[in-house]
Amino acid sequence: MTGHTDSDSDADSGPDADTSGDAATGTDTPPDVAVVVPVYDDPEGIRTTLDSLLAQSTDREYRVVVVDNDSTDRTPDVVRSYDDDRVTLHHETDVQSSYAARNTGIRNTDAEILAFVDADMTVPEDWLDTALAAFETADADYMGCNVDITLPEDPSLAARYDHHTGFPVEGYLEQQGFAPTCCLFVRRDVFADVGLFDHRLVSGGDKEFGNRVSEAGYDRHFAADVTMYHPTRDSLRAHVKKDRRVGRGLCQLQRYHPDRYGTPGVPPRPSGIKRPEPDLPLRDRLAFGALSTLLTGVRGLGYYEAYLSGERRDDLGDVPRLDSSE
Numbered sequence: 001m002t003g004h005t006d007s008d009s010d011a012d013s014g015p016d017a018d019t020s021g022d023a024a025t026g027t028d029t030p031p032d033v034a035v036v037v038p039v040y041d042d043p044e045g046i047r048t049t050l051d052s053l054l055a056q057s058t059d060r061e062y063r064v065v066v067v068d069n070d071s072t073d074r075t076p077d078v079v080r081s082y083d084d085d086r087v088t089l090h091h092e093t094d095v096q097s098s099y100a101a102r103n104t105g106i107r108n109t110d111a112e113i114l115a116f117v118d119a120d121m122t123v124p125e126d127w128l129d130t131a132l133a134a135f136e137t138a139d140a141d142y143m144g145c146n147v148d149i150t151l152p153e154d155p156s157l158a159a160r161y162d163h164h165t166g167f168p169v170e171g172y173l174e175q176q177g178f179a180p181t182c183c184l185f186v187r188r189d190v191f192a193d194v195g196l197f198d199h200r201l202v203s204g205g206d207k208e209f210g211n212r213v214s215e216a217g218y219d220r221h222f223a224a225d226v227t228m229y230h231p232t233r234d235s236l237r238a239h240v241k242k243d244r245r246v247g248r249g250l251c252q253l254q255r256y257h258p259d260r261y262g263t264p265g266v267p268p269r270p271s272g273i274k275r276p277e278p279d280l281p282l283r284d285r286l287a288f289g290a291l292s293t294l295l296t297g298v299r300g301l302g303y304y305e306a307y308l309s310g311e312r313r314d315d316l317g318d319v320p321r322l323d324s325s326e
Contacts, residue, residue: 031061033113036105040069043078045120052122067101099197099205118182140221144179159234178210200313203249243295247302
């Protein structure tokens with residue numbers, strides 16, 4: 001196959017490529033689905049994910065749209081090393097946000113169905129066929145998939161905690177009205193109607209977008225039989241980094257969307273906190289409980305860091321829209 005397309009895009013501009021067909025490749029006919037993968041400083045993770053995505057046993061036309069979020073290492077070179085015309089590389093350098101990167105990916109393809117996968121995830125060879133069959137059978141507009149957490153050999157306490165608590169995607173959909181962006185399928189028409197991801201957020205953009213989709217009355221679906229695989233966070237440092245970011249995102253949700261999430265300065269009640277199940281051995285239950293309490297505090301720290309700093313990105317405007325020409 002011929003090599004990939006590599007182009008530069010900013011957060012709010014349209015694709016540089018021809019938009020009469022698939023914007024990422026310039027072909028006359030859009031693919032059945034585009035898989036958007038944001039990445040930042042993760043060369044091994046993006047390699048793992050691309051190997052998995054390109055091994056799909058499907059007759060469907062699909063593209064893998066990688067958006068590098070201004071990496072400082074060899075991540076873009078890893079993507080360029082794939083001599084496969086299904087892979088395209090774009091760059092989001094204006095805004096350091098995975099949601100801005102995803103928006104750039106959306107704007108650089110004309111596919112009517114968009115799938116979102118995180119760099120470092122893997123999928124089975126029949127994932128795309130199984131997911132599209134579930135999406136079409138349910139006539140869904142927005143669909144979350146099942147996510148299994150993969151344990152390394154000789155896992156650490158942090159890894160075992162992550163594996164035990166997992167990704168309760170079905171619960172997120174039923175109780176909070178969203179699916180994580182690591183396992184999401186959305187029709188392009190939905191983005192055209194309700195807008196793109198809020199690129200001002202460092203976390204919580206999946207929830208904010210999902211809530212907009214729900215409020216607009218679109219059909220949401222959970223595909224229990226479509227499984228994707230996510231590695232564990234195997235260190236305390238990784239958990240702290242993530243939960244601190246989540247805390248900042250909670251404050252940002254209130255700052256930019258107070259009508260939906262409340263007034264900044266009053267933290268929302270904890271949700272999505274990973275707590276141990278009562279059937280665990282006592283030793284694990286105590287250790288996981290202590291870790292859960294610590295990470296709840298870390299979220300609070302992140303929240304008040306964002307609140308006290310008064311950080312706003314008013315220069316970025318409101319939630320970006322998908323123009324009819326894109």
